[in-house]
Amino acid sequence: MQQLTPRPRLTRQALRCLKESPATVLLGARQTGKTTLARMISEKYRNVHLFDLERAAGREALSTPELTLGECHGLVVIDEVQRMPSVFEVLRPLCDRPDNPAKFLLLGSASPDLIRGVSETLAGRALFVRISGFTIDELGEEQQNRLWLRGGFPRAFLSPDDDAGWRWMEGFVTTFLERDIPQLGLRVPSEALRRFWNMTAHYHGQVWNASELARSMDVSPNTVRHYLDILSGAYVLRVLPPWYENVKKRQVKSPKVYVRDSGLAHFLLGIGSMAVLRSHPRYGASWEGFALEQTLAILGERDAYFWSTLRGAELDLLLLRQGHRYGFEFKCTDAPSMTRSIHVALEDLQLDKLYIVYPGRERYALHARVEALPLAGLPDLRLVGKRNASEHWGKEK
Numbered sequence: 001m002q003q004l005t006p007r008p009r010l011t012r013q014a015l016r017c018l019k020e021s022p023a024t025v026l027l028g029a030r031q032t033g034k035t036t037l038a039r040m041i042s043e044k045y046r047n048v049h050l051f052d053l054e055r056a057a058g059r060e061a062l063s064t065p066e067l068t069l070g071e072c073h074g075l076v077v078i079d080e081v082q083r084m085p086s087v088f089e090v091l092r093p094l095c096d097r098p099d100n101p102a103k104f105l106l107l108g109s110a111s112p113d114l115i116r117g118v119s120e121t122l123a124g125r126a127l128f129v130r131i132s133g134f135t136i137d138e139l140g141e142e143q144q145n146r147l148w149l150r151g152g153f154p155r156a157f158l159s160p161d162d163d164a165g166w167r168w169m170e171g172f173v174t175t176f177l178e179r180d181i182p183q184l185g186l187r188v189p190s191e192a193l194r195r196f197w198n199m200t201a202h203y204h205g206q207v208w209n210a211s212e213l214a215r216s217m218d219v220s221p222n223t224v225r226h227y228l229d230i231l232s233g234a235y236v237l238r239v240l241p242p243w244y245e246n247v248k249k250r251q252v253k254s255p256k257v258y259v260r261d262s263g264l265a266h267f268l269l270g271i272g273s274m275a276v277l278r279s280h281p282r283y284g285a286s287w288e289g290f291a292l293e294q295t296l297a298i299l300g301e302r303d304a305y306f307w308s309t310l311r312g313a314e315l316d317l318l319l320l321r322q323g324h325r326y327g328f329e330f331k332c333t334d335a336p337s338m339t340r341s342i343h344v345a346l347e348d349l350q351l352d353k354l355y356i357v358y359p360g361r362e363r364y365a366l367h368a369r370v371e372a373l374p375l376a377g378l379p380d381l382r383l384v385g386k387r388n389a390s391e392h393w394g395k396e397k
Contacts, residue, residue: 005154007037007138009298009379010131014041014105017127018075022095023104025081025122028131029235029260030109030180031172033154037131038077038107045103047074053083065090073101081106082184088121095125110184111233132297133157133261141376144359148290149274151263162272169267173197176236186230192217196227200237201259201268205285207308208239208257228257236260238293243305243318249348252308262290287332291357291375292317295328298378313344315354321384327354334360336372346370355381 014037017024026034042048049072052058058079062068065087069076081087091104106126133152136144150157150165153172159165177190177197199213208228210221217224231237238258244251259265265286271277277286295317296304303321308314317328327345329336336356346354346369355373356366363377373381 005134005138005158007033007040009135009137010037010129011040013129015044017129018103018105021125021127022100022102023091023106023122023126025106025108025126025128026131027108027111027128027235029133029153030176031153031155032131032133032235034107034109034131035079036154038079038105041105042075042077045075048077049074050077050079052079053087054080059084062087066094069094069102069104074103075105076102077105077107079107081108082110092121092125095122109180109234111235113233130297130301132293135297136294136376137298137379141361141374144375145274148262148287149266149271149277151261151266152293153261153263156263165263166267166272169264173264173267176234180234181230184234188227188230192219193227193230196224197231197236198268200228200231200257201265202282203257204259204265204269204282205256205288207252208255236264240292240304240306240317243307243349249313250310252310252314256306258289258292260289260293262286262293265289284332287359288316288330291330292328294375295330295357295378299381299383307345307349309344313341313348315341315345315349318349318351319383324352324384325349326383327351329354329356331356331358333358336366338366338370342367342370 014024014026026037028034051062053062062084069090078087094100094102095104134147134154134157135152136147139147147157150159150162156165156168159168173194177194181188181190181193195217196213199216203213210224213224214221228237228239232239236259238260240256240258242252242255244253259268266277269280269282271280277283280286299319303319305318306314306316307318315327316330319326319328327349329342336358342354345351351369354370356370357373357375357378359375361374362372363374364372366372
């Protein structure tokens with residue numbers, strides 16, 4: 001079913017990276033469609049070699065990786081590469097060969113920082129492309145509420161009904177905790193990690209407070225920080241760093257934490273329908289997280305921050321693009337309007353433009369530098385530096 005949903009933006013990004021670098025790494029949570037995307041990309045190549053390290057046959061084929069990969073020509077696809085970190089060391093000399101006969105496309109479900117033994121191995125030799133679930137530009141405005149409720153995991157979104165999507169999500173969470181995390185060599189009790197994950201869903205969109213979560217779980221702050229590192233490293237939580245500078249105001253210097261996929265957040269919160277969502281206390285926070293992820297997926301997540309002062313002024317998202325500053329507020333309202341906080345952010349951060357992203361359909365100006373922007377209008381934005389915002393050279397940050 002995933003093959004029926006084209007992903008032209010991601011396909012173009014990956015093909016451009018393959019053209020420019022010897023290795024390209026597709027990074028994202030499990031089940032976000034990386035394998036399907038790799039198959040779409042493979043159609044552009046005459047010679048393709050596929051190694052799926054989740055299967056015993058794939059791991060056996062790379063039991064002598066230097067010999068096997070050294071003989072490949074064309075496109076070499078290695079799926080779930082985090083299962084064999086030693087492959088990264090083998091790729092380094094292969095990428096440095098003159099007139100390299102092969103391009104390497106690596107698919108990973110964990111940050112390089114989370115994979116033991118992988119440090120600067122591919123620095124300067126690879127481009128990283130972040131793969132999210134489905135986005136509004138891939139599905140269209142008419143699918144907005146379904147995408148918001150079910151999230152972007154292809155199998156959850158494409159489920160025949162909400163109940164089937166809920167069952168898929170339960171299986172995903174269980175498999176992730178009981179199989180995927182141990183396969184990374186991380187020894188963490190699955191029930192403790194599940195409890196932490198559930199609790200972060202209730203703190204979705206709030207400033208991170210390790211001490212408060214630690215008290216709730218009756219563990220140490222270092223333990224909850226470790227849990228946060230694991231789940232953010234596996235791309236199921238987002239840690240959005242704060243932006244602070246000398247504006248003569250006391251500013252928040254702790255990050256915000258979000259559940260990346262809105263459907264997963266709703267599952268953890270027990271929200272199974274739009275009717276329940278609209279009456280839920282986390283309704284506004286749900287829209288903020290959903291719109292934030294859509295914005296970062298479409299416009300790129302490099303140099304992304306939030307900003308907040310201790311006196312209440314805040315900005316949900318700040319994007320820095322080649323010396324320009326763009327602000328984003330995410331409001332679940334029918335008619336966005338100017339607020340004192342927006343005026344303060346415009347002045348203190350010297351924003352070039354601020355967009356209020358909301359669920360409606362009309363795009364209109366509220367101020368010389370402020371626009372109300374429908375979520376479906378995100379792909380039409382032309383920010384300075386947008387073209388290369390989703391991939392970069394070297395080690396992933």
